Amino acid sequence: MKKIILVFIVATLIVQVVAQDIPQYISYTRIYDFIDELANDGVIDLNSVVKPYSRMFIAESLETAQAQSQKLNKRQRSELAFFLREYALELDELPDADLTLLDTRRAKIALVQPAAHYRDENFRARITPLLGMHIWKNGKGAITKRWFGAEFQGMIGKNLSIYGSLRDNSMTEFDYNRLSEPNYLNDQPGYQYKDASYGGDYSDSRGGIKYAWKTGSVGLIKDNVVWGDNYHGSNIMSGRVPSFPMLTLNLKPAKWFELNYFHGWLVSNIKDSTYYYIGQNNKEEYRMANKFIAANMFTFTPIRNLNLSIGNSIIYGERSPHPAYFIPIAFYKSIDHTLTKGLGTENQNSQVFFNLSSRNINHLHLFASVFADEVNFSRFNPKEKENNPISYKIGANLTNFPIENLSLIGEFTHTNIINYKHKIPALTWASNKYNLGHYLGDNSQELYFALSYKPIRGLDLKLWYNNAKKGNEYDYLQSNILAIISEPVMKDIIWKNNAFGLNAVYEVFNNGYAIVNIENSNIQGFEPTSEAIAGEVRMTAEEALSYYT
Numbered sequence: 001m002k003k004i005i006l007v008f009i010v011a012t013l014i015v016q017v018v019a020q021d022i023p024q025y026i027s028y029t030r031i032y033d034f035i036d037e038l039a040n041d042g043v044i045d046l047n048s049v050v051k052p053y054s055r056m057f058i059a060e061s062l063e064t065a066q067a068q069s070q071k072l073n074k075r076q077r078s079e080l081a082f083f084l085r086e087y088a089l090e091l092d093e094l095p096d097a098d099l100t101l102l103d104t105r106r107a108k109i110a111l112v113q114p115a116a117h118y119r120d121e122n123f124r125a126r127i128t129p130l131l132g133m134h135i136w137k138n139g140k141g142a143i144t145k146r147w148f149g150a151e152f153q154g155m156i157g158k159n160l161s162i163y164g165s166l167r168d169n170s171m172t173e174f175d176y177n178r179l180s181e182p183n184y185l186n187d188q189p190g191y192q193y194k195d196a197s198y199g200g201d202y203s204d205s206r207g208g209i210k211y212a213w214k215t216g217s218v219g220l221i222k223d224n225v226v227w228g229d230n231y232h233g234s235n236i237m238s239g240r241v242p243s244f245p246m247l248t249l250n251l252k253p254a255k256w257f258e259l260n261y262f263h264g265w266l267v268s269n270i271k272d273s274t275y276y277y278i279g280q281n282n283k284e285e286y287r288m289a290n291k292f293i294a295a296n297m298f299t300f301t302p303i304r305n306l307n308l309s310i311g312n313s314i315i316y317g318e319r320s321p322h323p324a325y326f327i328p329i330a331f332y333k334s335i336d337h338t339l340t341k342g343l344g345t346e347n348q349n350s351q352v353f354f355n356l357s358s359r360n361i362n363h364l365h366l367f368a369s370v371f372a373d374e375v376n377f378s379r380f381n382p383k384e385k386e387n388n389p390i391s392y393k394i395g396a397n398l399t400n401f402p403i404e405n406l407s408l409i410g411e412f413t414h415t416n417i418i419n420y421k422h423k424i425p426a427l428t429w430a431s432n433k434y435n436l437g438h439y440l441g442d443n444s445q446e447l448y449f450a451l452s453y454k455p456i457r458g459l460d461l462k463l464w465y466n467n468a469k470k471g472n473e474y475d476y477l478q479s480n481i482l483a484i485i486s487e488p489v490m491k492d493i494i495w496k497n498n499a500f501g502l503n504a505v506y507e508v509f510n511n512g513y514a515i516v517n518i519e520n521s522n523i524q525g526f527e528p529t530s531e532a533i534a535g536e537v538r539m540t541a542e543e544a545l546s547y548y549t
Helices: 002-016 029-040 055-066 074-086 332-343 478-484 541-548
Strands: 099-103 107-112 114-119 123-138 141-156 160-172 202-213 216-223 244-254 257-265 271-278 284-288 292-303 306-316 349-358 364-372 390-399 406-415 444-453 459-471 493-509 512-525
Touching (some): 029 074, 029 364, 055 074
Antiparallel strands (some): 099 107, 107 114, 114 123, 123 141, 160 202, 216 244, 257 292, 271 284, 292 306, 306 349, 349 364, 364 390, 459 493
16 A cells, blocks of 8 residues: 555656746847856856756746745846746746736736736637838948737646747838848858848747757757857857757756757758749749758766767758667767768768857856867877868857956857868758858858846946958869868958947837847958969959958
8 A cells, every 4th residue: 555655746746847848039139148157156047058948947946046036136136036027937827917918817918018818727828919020320320120919828738838929020121131141151140031022131030849848858840949059159050040849858867967959940942953843834943952960969967067969960861760860879970871882872961060158257158069060080280281171160158257237248159161162062051041050151150259248127237349251262172172271260351351340239128129220330342362273252342341241
């Protein structure tokens, strides 16, 4: 009888575990900054190599901080109370609101913050309207971006979550230019515009379904992902590409180990000449070539606040998803050799990446990441002219020391020639033609500094400086690839941006913002002066400026 009672108690505890997993959209940067700040100050533990975080993880982190409120300063305690309202539903409560239309035991409809919430024993849900406008203006004219839509989040029982978001965006732009194009060297999110005649109109739909338990989750979602520690654009996966559908797996069976994996369906924008419909007048309507990605990231925590991550990925273009790439702990390059070498055909495109994150010094976050498109260890010999196509980033963030509410960020990113590229256009490290990695692409370098001050709850002031450089542009020409990767990195600077600015963001109420950004940028194009080689794309200074900017 005692054994039966014990089994019943254990089973009851297992059933009662609440483990929903709704991703928090990466554009809500203020909550990501606050979670990062709490981790830097030693209040919570954080593995920041993979984003988005789940809303449940954020809510639990806020609860952990609330239990240690004596470690927080006055502004942080105000921020904590503010964010707890946003994540109240994850903590099985209806949030407080400043102005409500309906307020019952199970439902609340609020005007400030604008949202509708519902909660009972088996179902919790939230619907949030989306409405906004940004205006960019300089000496050449103005660009106005407007958007509207809604987000839905639902938690069913103790383990199942569903969510969806739709934003319809319209941009009125001067001279038919757009803020974001695959070849533009800025960190604006990438968009798949509806049609050339629509100018800057596009829609952004994300969502999915997830099943979670105490030590992990699985899901089918369409969303953005960021892999690699950074504060100004990751060099592994930056999250800049339009969201894409994927199967996800997260496992954290022990404090010292975590696995993240996904298999995604990318957009190649490459015509498949063998795949088409017959339309009107027997017109052949061609479809895109298939493009898939499988990626994993293993994170080990040998001591608290020290995270060592290693992972690998593959871009492949088979007719259909291959079951071998659904193995979450595989080394995909080895599998690729097994699957493609039999006929002497070309390999798929595989990558390896590393990430180091240390918060062992209180208030200080040190990090480094490496993205390796191809590695030949003999090329590390200083006498060897050939360079491995790799990218690396190093950086640091010092928060609340020696002055409270002040933080200092520094980052350096360097990317070698041909990194992210491939000789087969359908296998590049890209989706919708936007680079999955760093926004500057290959043969580039960036130095970034930011001084951030948060005087009161909700107000973020940031003074920043950015020095970005782009070297010679090369196509992946297989017949001359060894000569191309033997060229000095950034032999000629063909594009450069020296910029500084002041960003001011005030979150008036949860997810309601007033934003003012002032930026001064000196962007220049240059014509190469060295001798051209086969595979190099030569542009005049004006052509480089127009192409990248």
